[in-house]
């Protein structure tokens with residue numbers, strides 16, 4: 001595919017052929033997050049097994065091409081990851097995996113990072129824990145870096 005303007009081939013590919021679009025019935029964790037600056041919305045579904053491994057991830061994003069590409073890449077990176085490692089998926093990591101985004105579109109990848117955090121909070125709450133464990137894990141990851 002030829003490169004279109006400021007977007008990498010990988011971004012275009014994930015935008016034109018999004019991976020893992022859809023919903024997961026009986027998901028272990030679900031989140032819906034919005035981007036207040038543009039009104040775009042992303043919904044994320046995670047299926048997590050008893051070993052704490054994300055077996056499946058699906059998304060539905062009502063948003064711009066960069067948001068759809070970020071959602072698609074995020075779900076690809078989440079599948080097979082441990083819950084702790086999923087929290088290391090920063091928006092920058094998603095942007096890097098996509099081969100970069102134009103500066104004005106970096107904010108579009110932030111929804112994906114927030115959606116992972118919120119979906120994992122939902123997962124822990126469903127397991128009878130407090131949502132703050134996610135904040136603590138995230139703080140620990142930031143400290144280690």
Ligand code: FES
Nearest residue numbers: 038040064067108
């Ligand atoms: S313009 Fe809304 S997420 Fe990209």
